[in-house]
Amino acid sequence: MAILDAPTDAATDSGSRAERRWWQLSGIPPAYWIVGLILLFMPVVASGFVLSQLLAWSFILGMIALSLMFLAGYGNMVSLVQMTVAGVAAYMVAIFGTSAVDTISLGWPWWVAAPVAILVAVLFGTLSGALAVRTEGIYTIMITLAIAAAMFYLVRQNYSLFNGFSGLNQVSAPVFWGVNWRAAVPFYYLCLVCAALSYLAVIYVKRSPFGLALQGVRDNPRRMAALGFNVTAHRIAAYAFASLIAGVAGVLLVWLNGQVSPGTIAVGPAIDILIIAVVGGLAHPIGPFLGALLYVFLRTFALDVLVSVGLAGERFQLLIGLGFLVVVFFSSDGLLGIWRRLRERSRRDPLTGETDG
């Protein structure tokens, strides 16, 4: 479990230093201001394609990976079912709301369909979690993988509820307050707000008594049980919280794609989420978003890169797989780990070898 150890917060320690400059009065590090401003003013410079197909997609995948990061990083439970939770929410939006298949869709207004969809996804994720927390380590991975696969085959075979192989299409994002949330710029802001909220929620929960207890359970479940904490309940509650984030992301996902099909929740995408979270880094909630951004850029531009070096464009999976292997082999805590190591190296005094600050 070496990957999950050492959850140091590189981003927060600069704010806790005794002397603060005037621009640090708020306690928020300047990097956050810069990134936030860039993201806020992105629509001024970026095209609709960049906004919806690159950035919004990164935020959505990042949220799903964030839910996995929360479970793995703070609870030591590597769950492969998070993509399925998002997929359940996506399917439920299509089933309760409107889609082209009007024999299945119930046509509820979005403000009923979306919350109910998220609720169902949370229920599904919590039940999966209740099953998975009976086991530890590699067994959790296996069981969540089996749940994800069972759900995939169920959705593919069932025509009366999930419309089988073709799935449900023409699911459109709602129009309210006079804004068409389907359009690139509003949808970008919607995803940005959801991603930021879930990021802040994870940070908040991590520092809350529940989050601290969860990290205690991660580090020593027997001691926590002896102290009177209900280890199983904490773990299941962690699944419920993570499912909430994944469920919201699932609703955004179906609004972005306009459709949901068994391919959305196949084993491949479920593993992609794990790859995103691990490559980004499981030590801090920003990792999954970095990983998602990298993944989406690779996925979008790998074809051109591969063709330009003389390979067929379809070898995208090979590139992803090899990159993932390299990251896991050499830096077990992902991009964040590489970043932290570089920072430590630059801070180290060349004479004494000690780090200052």
Add this chain to the structure above:
Amino acid sequence: MGRFAARHPIWSAIIVLAAAVLIWAIFAPWPEALEDAIGRKKIFLNALFNGITLGALYFLVASGFTLIFGLMKNVNLAHGSLYMLGGYLGYETAAATGWWLLSFVVAFVVVGLIGVLLQVLVFRRMEGEDLKQTLVTIGISIVIADLMMWIWGGDFYQILTPAWLSGPIDLPLITGVSRRTGEYIYLTYPVVRLVILLAAIAIGVGMWLALNRTRIGMLVRAGVDDRDMLSATGVRIQRVFVLVFAFGAGLAGIAGVIGGTFQSVAPGEDTRFLLASLVVVIVGGMGSIPGAALGALLIGLAEQFGSVYAPTYAVVLTFLIMVLVLAFRPQGLVAVRR
């Protein structure tokens, strides 16, 4: 057996009753009322036999997986890729030479060698770090899957059965009574599936004997129980590890050839069989060969009966079995004693 009957008289009665009903359902011709209720007997028998043979195939894949896990605690999520590679290699050998049996040898040897490479290059570097093993083998399986896609494309490959094995055979099992002549109709079943079932049973029994009656099996069992103590007694445990890994991987290769003969080899089969072996091993109990056999039989039967009698929910049935087992016996049906 007797002790179980003494301790759980009600359970024993239920089991005996169920077995009697099953035997009657298999051997006796069905009355028409029953056929009207749940369909013809031929369908039932076919589902039964298909389930058993599918279980045999699952057993071959899952036993290699569980053997490797049981002894070395190595989590090889690239096991499905080894299965699929065996299938492709078997297809190529059979297509090039025309010898079906040779394809088993080639698949066993080549995939076994890849297993040795995996053990030496990957698993030996990250012993005891099971999460890292999981991640690395997932990465490896993605790479292998894409390489195979590159070489063999997205087509379906079916390994042709040799002439002496193709065609059906009459089994001494009555499927019904002919309405015109009043004679019994017997079940016809593909020979190749029966031969493979026998081969799987032979391999299973051979593995059990090798594990329980030979010196190498003794070392393997001792290694499962207490690896450190075994290496302290001077056994070169790394060599045992490599052997077992090669054997387990080779089994996956053989299963690939069988799967390519039964069904076909195509992209996506690797995850299907990886998951099948995960479920089988979870149901049966990690690291136990009899557990793998029991789990494979259960899952194979559930899948076939499910797809005959409840096609939409076939997978749910498999999943339900897994959930029930996890709920009541989280260590699996045949748990390894610790």
